[in-house]
Amino acid sequence: MSLINATVDSAIAIAERRRGKIGAEFYAGRGLVIIERAFLAFKTSSWAVVASGFVEPVFYLLAFGFGLGSLIGGVTDGSGHAVSYAAYIAPALLATSAMNGAIYDSTWNVFFKMHFGRLYQTILATSLGTLDVALGEIGWALLRGLTYAIGFMIVMTPLGLIPSWWGILAIPGAVLIAFGFASVGMGITSYLKNFQQMDMVNFFMLPMFLFSGTFYPLSIYPQWLQYVIESLPLWHAIQMERALTLGVVGWGLLGHVLYFVVMIAGGLFFTTKRLSALFLR
Amino acid sequence: MIVAKGLTKKYEDFVAVDGITFSVKRGESFGLLGPNGAGKSTTMRMIASTSQRTSGDLTILGKDPNKFGPEIRAHLGVVPQQDSHDRELKTWENLYIYGRYFGLSRKFLKAKIVELLEFAQLTDKRDTKVSALSGGMQRRLTIARGMVNEPEILMLDEPTTGLDPQARHILWDRLFRLKEEGVTLVITTHYMDEAEQLCDRLIVMDKGKIMAEGAPAELIKKYSSKEVLEVRFGSKNNAEAGQKIAHLGDRIETLPDRILVYSEDGEKILKQIHKMGLEPQTSLVRRSSLEDVFLRLTGRTLVD
Numbered sequence: 001m002s003l004i005n006a007t008v009d010s011a012i013a014i015a016e017r018r019r020g021k022i023g024a025e026f027y028a029g030r031g032l033v034i035i036e037r038a039f040l041a042f043k044t045s046s047w048a049v050v051a052s053g054f055v056e057p058v059f060y061l062l063a064f065g066f067g068l069g070s071l072i073g074g075v076t077d078g079s080g081h082a083v084s085y086a087a088y089i090a091p092a093l094l095a096t097s098a099m100n101g102a103i104y105d106s107t108w109n110v111f112f113k114m115h116f117g118r119l120y121q122t123i124l125a126t127s128l129g130t131l132d133v134a135l136g137e138i139g140w141a142l143l144r145g146l147t148y149a150i151g152f153m154i155v156m157t158p159l160g161l162i163p164s165w166w167g168i169l170a171i172p173g174a175v176l177i178a179f180g181f182a183s184v185g186m187g188i189t190s191y192l193k194n195f196q197q198m199d200m201v202n203f204f205m206l207p208m209f210l211f212s213g214t215f216y217p218l219s220i221y222p223q224w225l226q227y228v229i230e231s232l233p234l235w236h237a238i239q240m241e242r243a244l245t246l247g248v249v250g251w252g253l254l255g256h257v258l259y260f261v262v263m264i265a266g267g268l269f270f271t272t273k274r275l276s277a278l279f280l281r
Numbered sequence: 282m283i284v285a286k287g288l289t290k291k292y293e294d295f296v297a298v299d300g301i302t303f304s305v306k307r308g309e310s311f312g313l314l315g316p317n318g319a320g321k322s323t324t325m326r327m328i329a330s331t332s333q334r335t336s337g338d339l340t341i342l343g344k345d346p347n348k349f350g351p352e353i354r355a356h357l358g359v360v361p362q363q364d365s366h367d368r369e370l371k372t373w374e375n376l377y378i379y380g381r382y383f384g385l386s387r388k389f390l391k392a393k394i395v396e397l398l399e400f401a402q403l404t405d406k407r408d409t410k411v412s413a414l415s416g417g418m419q420r421r422l423t424i425a426r427g428m429v430n431e432p433e434i435l436m437l438d439e440p441t442t443g444l445d446p447q448a449r450h451i452l453w454d455r456l457f458r459l460k461e462e463g464v465t466l467v468i469t470t471h472y473m474d475e476a477e478q479l480c481d482r483l484i485v486m487d488k489g490k491i492m493a494e495g496a497p498a499e500l501i502k503k504y505s506s507k508e509v510l511e512v513r514f515g516s517k518n519n520a521e522a523g524q525k526i527a528h529l530g531d532r533i534e535t536l537p538d539r540i541l542v543y544s545e546d547g548e549k550i551l552k553q554i555h556k557m558g559l560e561p562q563t564s565l566v567r568r569s570s571l572e573d574v575f576l577r578l579t580g581r582t583l584v585d
Contacts (some may be wrong), residue, residue, distance in 0.1 A: 011383035011430035015355035028351050033381040040378060041369035118365035124381035124429075125331055127355040208520055278349070 016128040026272060027131035035095040035143065036134020053104075053144065054151045057097040061156075064215060065089050073216070082161070083246060090161040091241035093171060094152050095177055098145050100205075101177035101236060103133035106185035107201055111192065130275035132192055134268055138182040145178030146171070156245075164247020173244055177237040180260035183267025184233075190274035208234045233263060239245070282307050282434060287337035290323050298321040299489035300337060307433075310466040312483030314476045314571060316581070318384060320489040321469035322362060325438050328467065329359050335557055342433070355383060356466075358427030358435040361481045362442070364419045366411040372422060373398065373407045380429040400424035400455065410441055417448030424455060434465045441475060451476055470562055473571035485575060492578040497571055505569035506531050510547035512554065512561035513539045520561060534576055543573070 018024040065086030077087040078218075113119040125132055149171050156162055162170075186203075192198055212234040218226045229235050240256035243249055283305040290298040297321040305311040313321040326332035327339060330346035330353045339346060341353045366375050373394050398404045401421040406414060413420065426436055436569040438446030440456070441449040454478060459464055470476050476483055477497045485493045485500070490502070493500055510530070514522040516538060523535035530544035544550050554561065576582060 009386070011355040011385060012352070014384035015352045019349075019352065025348065025350050028384070030382075031379070033384070035371075037367070037378045038338075040374050043368070044369060072519050106406055114394075117368065118363070119367060121361070122365045122367070122379075123382055124380065125353040125354060125357075125359040125361070126330060127384070128382050129351050144517075274571075280332065 005018040006021060016220065023129075023131065024128070026129040026276060028127055028129050029132070030128060031132040031135035031139060035131060035140045049197040053097065053101050053148050055099070057093040057148075057152055058155055059132040060093050060096075061086065061090060061161075065093075065161075069256070071188055081246075081248075084161075086159070086244070087161045088242070090156050090216055091245040092212075094156075094174055094245075095216065095234065095237035095241040097148055097152060098174040099181045099209075099237060101145045101148055102141045102180075102182035103185045103201070104145065104204060105144060106182040107189045107198065110137060110140060110186050110189045113197055114190065118181060120275065121272040123245055124275075124279045131268070131272045131281065133275060134183075134186060137188060138179065138268075141182040142175055142178050145182075146175050147173035150180075162245045164245065166243075166247045166249050167245040170241050170244040174240050176257065176260050177240075178265070180233060180237075180263035181272065183264045186266070187267040187270035187274065190278065194281070208232055213238055233259065234262070282342055283311075283467070284340050284496070285324075285328075285337065286321050286339075286518075288324070288334055288339055289336045290327060290332065291335040291336070296489050296582070301484075301489070301491050303484055303491065303494065305467060306442075307461075307465055308463050310468065312462050312476045312477055312480030312482045313467070313469040313486055314471070314473070314480075314483050315486035315573075316471055318488075320485040321486055322438055324486075325436055325467070325469055329436055330354050340417040342524065346475060349410055355430060356433050357429065358432035360423050360427045360435065360437040365512075366419060366426075368410070368412045369553065370411065371407070372403055372409050372411055372414065374546055375411055375422065376426055379426045383430045385430065386542055389496055390429070390570060394493065397425040397428060402451070411451070415448075417451065417566070419445050420444060420448070420452060421455065424452070428459070432464070432468060434524065436466045439468075439471070441472065447476075473575070476571055482569075485571075485578060487575075487579045487581075493574065500571065500574045501569050503574075505573040506543040507545045508511055508543075508547040508549045509563040509567055509573060510542040510544065511539050511563075511567070511571050512542070512551070513563045514559070523559075525557065525559065526554055536582070540577070543569070543571070 018028055069085030072085045074084055076082055106221045120133055124130065153162070153171060176243065188201065192197055212229055212232055221229070236256040236259045240253060243253055285304070286302050287300045288298060289296070289300050292369045301324065313324060323332065326470060327334050328341060330341070330350040333347055342356055342578050345352050346353050350411065360401065367378065376394045376397055377390050380393065396409055401424065401518055403418060403425070406418060411419065411422065424440070437456070441452055444452065452472055457465065458557070468477070469477055480497060482496050484491045493504065495503070515520070519535060519537065523533060523540050526540070526542065527533055529550050530542040534541040542550050551566065572582065
């Protein structure tokens with residue numbers, strides 16, 4: 001036992017490295033191990049569940065983009081170019097699947113671990129802190145989001161749905177979207193107490209998906225409703241992804257990016273605060 | 282290693298721990314004995330730095346848990362009341378990932394896990410999912426898990442609650458070994474036999490307060506007599522019989538189901554009862570235990 005000790009850092013030495021650093025009481029700087037844990041658990045999970053996250057946007061693309069799209073013809077994008085209907089909705093579906101994946105991982109999965117698995121109680125009895133847990137769980141959601149985004153791009157590109165090279169940036173764009181939704185999702189979940197409240201999340205998500213300029217431009221709505229939708233996160237996500245895949249890039253993009261940076265910071269702040277209140281009170 | 286002064290924890294109006302003062306020395310096996318709701322677990326959680334105290338002082342290895350939570354937790358092994366294994370993972374993976382939470386290297390853990398599985402007698406269950414392990418095995422795995430960071434203090438909250446007698450004895454044997462290796466143990470329990478077996482020194486808690494402190498034998502000597510005679514006259518007759526024999530022994534306690542007579546010689550008292558013409562349905566002479574100490578101090582039994 002002591003032989004092993006001599007060559008390896010002890011848990012105490014590892015924990016003491018954070019001494020004096022800002023946030024040492026809630027952040028050990030080791031959120032990566034939470035991702036490692038998620039990966040260990042993931043190896044045993046059902047591949048059907050994993051595949052569904054990838055297949056869903058592809059089905060929407062086939063049904064609406066090519067099915068319905070053959071009746072519609074083309075749409076005019078923000079700068080007046082005509083694009084096929086499939087190319088118009090493809091980036092919106094990419095943004096939506098990034099959102100859905102992130103929300104699923106950060107709401108249902110987190111809710112279960114919080115209330116039934118006792119996982120966070122266990123983790124917080126070690127030298128990890130609440131921000132490690134929040135970052136690790138969200139990081140895992142992002143990895144999944146990234147994989148789905150790459151998969152979807154691989155399908156879209158040969159179909160000619162990504163006319164611009166800027167489209168490559170739609171992948172990190174999807175990760176940013178997933179980060180924003182996962183942070184806020186986990187933050188909200190940490191305040192929810194039962195399944196009824198969890199259902200409210202879905203109640204909010206579906207209409208946001210349908211009406212955020214996913215399938216048609218906002219210009220068909222009255223002005224007041226346009227303002228409402230423009231305040232919602234999915235609208236920003238779709239605008240950002242669409243601008244990138246269609247190559248209509250402008251300074252306005254930074255506004256969308258900023259929107260998500262604020263979501264990330266706010267979500268992490270409330271998640272960390274709430275986990276401390278729940279498990280370290 | 283642990284020093285608490287006037288340690289208090291309040292949840293809104295409810296006072297869970299009410300100004301307790303105690304200390305735990307290195308290598309000692311220290312017990313917190315008391316009924317459910319006495320404040321034992323809350324005290325444990327404050328020591329384990331997963332609960333912030335309302336007032337009073339607390340230092341663990343000279344550090345304040347409010348400021349150095351993660352650092353103190355690196356020194357501790359925690360065995361919670363309920364097993365909380367990662368049910369999605371296998372036995373060895375549970376030990377592995379728990380070690381990773383402390384930041385320990387993969388190489389170190391590889392060797393450590395072999396050692397811990399051996400210790401917990403789970404070597405052949407290495408690749409079994411934890412949900413398929415028996416209650417006793419899960420409990421041993423929890424203790425092995427608590428040892429993964431080679432802690433100086435192992436915190437055990439009700440370690441054998443819900444286990445059958447055989448599983449309890451295996452577990453006690455494992456805990457004795459740890460004690461021999463010099464690990465400081467802090468144990469909560471509401472089983473007096475467990476406290477007598479495992480603890481060098483203990484505090485008796487009730488309603489958030491410390492009622493008594495000392496070694497088990499010392500406490501028994503101080504608060505109880507050498508022997509106890511337990512007699513049952515049937516639940517209807519106990520109260521009446523209790524009054525009749527009240528003058529016998531040093532002291533008597535009349536409980537709803539039985540009467541306890543404290544004295545130096547239980548058999549002698551039993552003979553006296555027979556002489557009075559009373560015929561108890563059952564009678565039993567035994568040595569005094571911590572249960573009697575608790576009854577004496579609070580007027581209530583430990584396990585309701």
